[in-house]
Amino acid sequence: xxxxxVVECDGGEVKKSSLEVASYGSQxxxxxxxxxxxxxxxxxxxxxxxxxxxxxxxxxxxDAEPRLKDFVNGAYTKLIAAAAEKEGAQVIVLANSxxxxxxxxxxxxxxxxxxxxxxxxxxxxxxxxxxVKRGAFSGKAFADVVLTGDRKILAVKKNSIxxxxxxxxxxxxxxxxxxxxxxxxxxxxxxxxxxxQAGGVLLPEADRVVSGxxxxxxxxxxxxIEDLAKALGAATACSKPVSDVDWRPHHEHVxxxxxxxxxxxxxACGISGAIQHLAGVNSxxxxxxxxxxxxxxxxxxxxxxxxxxxFEVLPxxxxxxxxxx
Amino acid sequence: MKFLVCISxxxxxxxxxxxxxxxxxxxxxxxxxxxxxxxxYALTRAIELKEAQGSGTVTVLNVxxxxxxxxxxxxxxxxxxxxxxxxxxxxxxxxxxxxxxxxAKEGAYDVILMGKESIDYNGFQxxxxxxxxxxxxxxxPAMKLDMSGNxxxxxxxxxxxxxxxxxxxxxxxxxxxxxxxxxxxxMRGIMTAxxxxxxxxxxxxxxxxxxxxxYALPPKKQGVKLIPAESAGDLIKLLRNxxxxx
Numbered sequence: 001x002x003x004x005x006v007v008e009c010d011g012g013e014v015k016k017s018s019l020e021v022a023s024y025g026s027q028x029x030x031x032x033x034x035x036x037x038x039x040x041x042x043x044x045x046x047x048x049x050x051x052x053x054x055x056x057x058x059x060x061x062x063d064a065e066p067r068l069k070d071f072v073n074g075a076y077t078k079l080i081a082a083a084a085e086k087e088g089a090q091v092i093v094l095a096n097s098x099x100x101x102x103x104x105x106x107x108x109x110x111x112x113x114x115x116x117x118x119x120x121x122x123x124x125x126x127x128x129x130x131x132v133k134r135g136a137f138s139g140k141a142f143a144d145v146v147l148t149g150d151r152k153i154l155a156v157k158k159n160s161i162x163x164x165x166x167x168x169x170x171x172x173x174x175x176x177x178x179x180x181x182x183x184x185x186x187x188x189x190x191x192x193x194x195x196x197q198a199g200g201v202l203l204p205e206a207d208r209v210v211s212g213x214x215x216x217x218x219x220x221x222x223x224x225i226e227d228l229a230k231a232l233g234a235a236t237a238c239s240k241p242v243s244d245v246d247w248r249p250h251h252e253h254v255x256x257x258x259x260x261x262x263x264x265x266x267x268a269c270g271i272s273g274a275i276q277h278l279a280g281v282n283s284x285x286x287x288x289x290x291x292x293x294x295x296x297x298x299x300x301x302x303x304x305x306x307x308x309x310x311f312e313v314l315p316x317x318x319x320x321x322x323x324x325x
Numbered sequence: 326m327k328f329l330v331c332i333s334x335x336x337x338x339x340x341x342x343x344x345x346x347x348x349x350x351x352x353x354x355x356x357x358x359x360x361x362x363x364x365x366y367a368l369t370r371a372i373e374l375k376e377a378q379g380s381g382t383v384t385v386l387n388v389x390x391x392x393x394x395x396x397x398x399x400x401x402x403x404x405x406x407x408x409x410x411x412x413x414x415x416x417x418x419x420x421x422x423x424x425x426x427x428x429a430k431e432g433a434y435d436v437i438l439m440g441k442e443s444i445d446y447n448g449f450q451x452x453x454x455x456x457x458x459x460x461x462x463x464x465x466p467a468m469k470l471d472m473s474g475n476x477x478x479x480x481x482x483x484x485x486x487x488x489x490x491x492x493x494x495x496x497x498x499x500x501x502x503x504x505x506x507x508x509x510x511x512m513r514g515i516m517t518a519x520x521x522x523x524x525x526x527x528x529x530x531x532x533x534x535x536x537x538x539x540y541a542l543p544p545k546k547q548g549v550k551l552i553p554a555e556s557a558g559d560l561i562k563l564l565r566n567x568x569x570x571x
Contacts, residue, residue, distance in 0.1 A: 015484075071483060073453075073463055096449075098483055102465045105453025108419070114534040115418070117449055131538055137351075138444050140342040144538040187462040189481070189488035202485045208571070232571060250468070250503045251482070256338050256444055257362045257502070265570040276338045282543060286568045288560065289549070299549050304563060308554025320558030324565065 002037055003029040004089035005057060006080055007049075008099055009042035016163070016205050017095040017156075019055055023164040024156050025093040026056025027122055032091070037061065039083035039176070041076055041099070043069045046173045053169035061086075061176035067185055070192055071099050075184040077106045082178035084111060089151070096155040097204065104155050114149035120160040120283075123152075138256040138279040158205060159262045160283075195251060203252060206235035208265040209284075211254055213239040213277075215270020215291060215310055219247040224314040225269060231321040237261065239271045255280035270310045273298025290314070326381040326472070326494070328371040329434035331425050331451070332364040332400055333415070333443045334393040344540045351445070351540070360396050363440025365507035366500040371438050372404040373505060374472050382406045386428055388421045390414055394523070402510030402518035409524045416533035418446070422454030423530030429459060435494040436477070441466040441501040452499035462492045465499040 005025035007018040014022075022038060029036035038060045040049055049060040061083050068075060080103060084092055092107065094100035096117050108115035120142065121133040129146050132154060136143040203209065210229040212222065222236075229236045236252060243253035254261055256279040266284035270291060271277060278301050281287065289302040292309050299305045306313050336342070337357040345352050360368070368385070375381045385400040385408040387393050397408045411424040429437050437459075442449040449465075456463030468487065469480035475494045480487045482501070510518070552560045564571045 070488065073456075073465075077457075098466060098481075101449040102453055102463065105418070105450040106457040106463065108450070108534075109422075109454050109457035115450055116535060118447055129538075136446055136540065137336075137342045138447060140543075141344075142541045142543065143446075144541070146536045146538050147534070148536065149534045187464065187490055187492055189490050191489040192483070192486060193489070194486035204484050253502075260447075265564065265568075275341070279338075286564070286570045288564070301546060302549040303546065303568065304560055305549040305551050306554055306557055306560060307551065308557065313554055313557045316557040317561060320561040321571070323558075324561060324571075 001032070001090045002034045002087045003032065003091045003093065004084050004087050005036055005038040006092065006094040006100065006103070007038045007040045007052065007060070008095060008097065009040055009044035009048070012043055012045040012048060014044070014048055014052065015095070017097060017158045019163040020158065020161045021093050021095045021156050022052050022055035022057050024122065024161045026164070028091055028093065029056070031122070031125060037087050038171070039080055041068060041079065049173045050170045053171040054166050055164050056166065057171045060171050060173045062173055063176050063178060065180060067188060070189050072185050072188045073102050073106065074187050075180050076103045077110065078180060078184050079178040080107055081110050083176065092151070092153045094153070094155050096157045100155045104153050108153050111151050111153070112149060113151035113153045114147035115153045115155070116145045116147060117155040119154045119156045123154070135283065139260055139281070139283050140279050157262060159207070159264065195249070201229070201233060201235040203235040203237055203259060203261065206261070206263050208232050208234035209237050209254070209261055209263045210234045210267045210269065211237035211239065211271060212242060212269045213271030214241050216242070221311070222248070224311065228267070228314055228318045228321070231318050234265070239277050268298055269314060271298060272296045273301060326375070326378060326436065327432065327434045328375060328381065328383045329386055329429055329432065329437045330364070330368045330371045330383060330400070330405065331386045331437070331439035332368065332396065333361045334358050334387065334389050334396050335361045335443050335445045338362065338444065342542070348539045348541065349537070358393070358396060360399060361440050361443045363442060363444070363501055365440070366502060366504045367438035367440055368400055368403060368405065369507045370470055370500060370505045371436070372508070374470070378472070384409060384432065384434070386425060387411070388413060388415050388424045397523060398518050399510060401521045401523070402514040403508050404514060407522040407524070409526060411528050412525050413528040417535045418448040418450035419454060419535070420530065420533045422451045422458060424528055425451065425455045426458035427529050428526070429455065435475070437495070437497045439499050441499045452497050456497040459495070459497070461495050461497060463497045464490055464492060466501045467498040468501060468504055470498060470500070470504060
């Protein structure tokens with residue numbers, strides 16, 4: 001019996017969401033009176049994996065097969081299932097990312113496990129029932145889900161768990177082979193194309209997000225959003241009407257039918273706050289709304305607001321950040 | 326080529342979410358139900374591909390009770406050829422996946438499409454479970470899907486980019502924008518939908534692996550603190566000193 005954590009790596013680094021997942025997994029292990037082992041996928045370095053000790057991980061399994069650098073559902077599923085069997089894992093924790101959800105769902109069938117995605121809190125394990133809180137209705141509600149299977153798989157929503165940092169603790173890194181064959185790589189990507197990210201911050205992983213709506217009047221004005229995002233170290237995003245008219249790409253569309261985000265800070269510029277947009281952002285810790293219409297519904301969901309013209313307000317905010325730094 | 330498109334019946338995107346007094350169930354009273362918006366991408370793309378091939382069928386599948394039939398008819402009006410309803414309230418993702426896998430196996434479908442997730446339970450699970458139950462590849466979430474013979478080329482979204490993946494039929498894909506422009510039914514479609522076959526079957530399988538103990542709404546916000554536009558820079562100080570987020 002142990003807890004297995006799936007850690008995603010990119011370019012040698014452990015992803016921020018995986019540091020959160022590792023912290024979540026080690027706390028679950030503590031709760032169950034056991035230890036947390038991680039299995040790493042993607043391109044990792046031994047030194048970075050050893051640092052997962054800071055998140056409470058005691059051991060990291062790593063298969064150095066080069067084809068695992070990119071996401072391959074078949075191979076990742078087999079690798080993680082093999083690690084789960086080796087460790088006798090009762091609970092498997094992964095990120096609620098595109099990779100985590102794609103692998104987690106296949107894994108749940110293979111391991112006959114109960115699966116909860118979008119998990120936002122540590123589980124409760126009392127009276128013999130194992131319950132987790134998850135986001136539902138596109139962020140408009142939460143559900144307490146009882147996992148009835150002997151094995152449980154939890155996909156943890158980004159930014160919902162604070163990453164632990166116990167300085168100086170290291171994990172042992174153990175090489176691990178799941179004896180993958182060519183057939184396991186049948187769905188390997190032919191090509192991987194990375195998008196340009198403003199300021200290099202990925203929207204789904206971002207701590208801070210600056211988002212623009214139709215009130216920005218046109219794509220030629222987006223430099224105002226980008227300047228503020230750059231000063232804040234934030235990702236940029238947009239509302240659905242903006243991506244529908246191609247001012248911004250679809251992967252920046254935040255909302256019920258776009259990306260759901262839960263950053264610490266969400267700044268909405270010229271977005272009125274349709275219920276579908278709110279659904280995608282209302283689990284953000286702090287929401288700032290800038291809109292010239294004082295009746296904009298978004299102000300009701302905001303923590304801070306400025307009633308004013310985005311073209312005047314945004315440069316002032318960017319300036320103020322620069323002064324602060 | 327035989328396409329199977331799985332649709333779920335969800336509250337309209339403008340719905341204010343409330344629950345029954347014991348917080349055990351979603352309160353359906355007065356709520357308009359629609360085809361899950363993500364599933365519309367799957368449905369339209371399947372119809373487009375069938376049309377491009379000049380042959381084949383698009384079958385719509387829904388796991389739901391009789392009240393989902395208006396939306397099944399809508400899918401038929403958009404252009405699907407026939408429909409199957411598994412007569413059961415969806416219990417959880419695994420339960421739904423078992424029903425889909427059983428139907429997919431029996432009908433020997435080549436391509437199984439669905440939305441990335443449903444906008445009510447947001448599981449993002451069913452596609453992978455179906456793929457694993459059938460032992461075939463899953464591509465999730467897919468932003469583009471083209472077919473050439475029995476080979477599909479898909480663009481899969483990854484954090485920060487996309488991957489181009491080739492898979493042979495049969496496979497499962499969960500769809501999202503910008504795959505296609507979802508269609509709306511025209512009058513001719515609505516008229517012909519009435520006579521298209523809709524088969525009702527009973528559920529099979531082992532059943533659910535999770536259950537919902539209770540629903541809750543997010544805590545109410547304290548109320549907005551307004552900062553005058555002239556002194557917008559003060560907001561930054563508040564975000565640092567009061568909210569402590571920068």
